[in-house]
Amino acid sequence: MATRLQFENSCEIGAFSKLTNAYCLTAIGGSENFYSAFEAELADVIPVVKTSIGGTRLVGFLSVGNKNGLLLPHTTTDQELQHLRNSLPDQVVVQRIEEKLSALGNCIACNDHVALAHTDLDKETEELLADVLGVEVFRQTVAGNVLSGSYCALSNRGGLVHPHTSIEDLDELSTLLQVPLVAGTVNRGSEAIAAGMVVNDWTAFCGSDTTATELSVIDNVFMLRGDTRPGDGFDGMRKSLLDSYK
Amino acid sequence: MPRRPRRHQRLKSWPITFSPFGRALARMGSVSKPKRHSESIENHTPSSASNGFVKHPLDEKPEGSESSDGEFDGVVQADFAFFDPKPNDFHGVKTLLQTYLDVEEWDLSGFVDLILEQTTVGTVVKVEDDEDEGIFALATALNLSRYREQKCIIQLKDLFLAKASQEKGVADQLRLLLGEQAHNVGLLVSQRVVNLPPQLLPPLYDSLFNEVSWATEDEPTEELRNSFRFKHYVMLSKIYKHKNPEQKRKRSDDSEEAIVYVKPEDEIFHTLSSWSFCFPLRTQQPAPHEMKNYRSMGLIMAVEADKIPTFRQELGSLINES
Secondary structure, eight states: OOEEEOBTTBOOHHHHEEEOSSOEEEOOOSSTHHHHHHHHHHTTTSOEEEOOBTTBSOHHHHOEEOSSEEEEOTTOOHHHHHHHHHHSOTTSEEEEOOOSSOOHHHHEEEOSSEEEEOTTOOHHHHHHIIIIIOOEEEEOOBTTBSOTTTTEEEOSSOEEEOTTOOHHHHHHHHHHHTSOEEEOOBTTTBSOHHHHEEEOSSOEEEETTOOHHHHHHHHHHTTOSSSOOTTHHHHHHHHHHOOOOO | OOOOOOHHHHHTTSOGGGSHHHHHHHHHHHOSSOOOOSSSOBOOOOOSOGGGOOOOOOOOSOOTTTOSSOOOOSOOOOBEEEEOOOGGGHHHHHHHTTTTTTTOOOOHHHHHHHHHHOOSSOEEEEETTOTTOOEEEEEEEEETTTTTTSHHHHHHHHHHHHHHTTOHHHHHHHHHHHTGGGGGEEEEEEEEOTTOOGGGHHHHHHHHHHHHHHHHHHSSSHHHHHHTOOSEEEEEEEEEEESOHHHHHHOSSOOSOSEEESSHHHHHHHHHOSEEEEEEOSOOOOOOGGGTTEEEEEEEEEEEGGGHHHHHHHHHHHHHHO
16 A cells, blocks of 8 residues: 655655665655654665765655665765665665766666666666666656656556556557556656655555545556555556546 | 626726836837847736736747847746636645745645635736646735634644744734634735746736735625635745844945845835734755845734735835836
8 A cells, every 4th residue: 555745845755765675765854754654664674764865865866776786876975875885785786876867766767677768878877777786778768758767667566657658658668667557647647757656566655645546546556455466456447547438 | 697707897997008018019019020029028917808817919939030040148038827726736836835834844735725726816827828837926815714624724823823932922913813813814825936027016916906805795605705805914925134133234335134025025015014023944045145144034924904005006116116
């Protein structure tokens, strides 16, 4: 079941946090509520680490990672790098990379097996993605947008993409990524999916403006409801959610 | 037939032809090709249109043949139009109100919903035919008693009272206005992007206060009509106060003011206010060089509704002379 929360009145929680199957990063915020929400869900399972990146709170936009590793932009300070290396599990390789597109979270969407990358990403970055994160990299746009990281939220079980993604693109992406995909919105109609939510294999967090319908779609596509089969609940909801004109 | 607000009847009495807008129209009519205007922004006076929203008939985009070098010389042409709040405006309005209560966590989305539901009083300023539907400014007045059950209003009232707790005399007056007299009190909310042209301010406030007076006659129920008979307006704004006010007297040139108002109309409101007080804001943003001696403060003040005509007059002259 997805949880709703906000970071200092902003519903763009994907900007201020990064969630993977092995760890969770959160920004250092004004109130403890943000961090506590993550702690409540994840404390027993994976470490929740408070950090900044390059002195900013935008940990979600600037970093990309999965259970194998974490890549950080060149603006990350040495202290932040050391702090992260100390706090994260040993099997997670933390690396700072030289990439001119330094908002890595906006440019790259990934799970533990595949990644969708900005079309102008450096060759070295692509190789590092493959080596450090252990993923197969596809340079793809999402609904015509090069910032694949912003407009797509991905886990090993499903993905949510920009609402204007065409059916053909959805099918193509779904084949590449080998997970079921749904085009939808988060935070009451916002198209920046990855800014509005973070997800891993068993839980998700969304901005507090997210409507109940959006939450059900998220629960279904990422299979957060326990023992449902792929697309199970969604097919049931399909009639009430989508109009089809024959 | 049920009576509907007939705004354009009242607007006909406005002297549109003598406004800068009218002069620009006349100018446009006399030349064959639109030339680049010396003033960068076309302002608006409400002309006859339904629902109080304004149509600007001029085609402002310079023709391709006209702009010979195509370089951007820093002048942006924009048509601003005033609209009633719509549910679609949610994200734009929420962005404008993000810092309304500083960093306090409160039901901001609920507050935005309140503003958008009140279509009779409330104006949003957008750019005409803008696909992004970006909101540039917002002005509205909310009756504190009508919405007293709403979580956001309760939180807002508690916050105001908490900030006023230091100021003995004022705290009691604030408590009165927020409590017993709430049915006569309107919360004036006015937020805008920083660089909005000041020529838009008189029409914006005029449309707001006009809507308030029309609502006292046009609303369907007696209760709603009464809810707009405001006797007081309470508002929260941001100002910059000089850190060392005594230092100012030592300087020979009085170039540094004691208080810098982020919104120009706040100065007029402050002068006309029945009472006011400041409190420090928790977020201190890194100030530009000119502002390094100032710190940002919140300002809460109450203005009697009788003073509004004076305000409108002074705002007009302030904008015209600047």
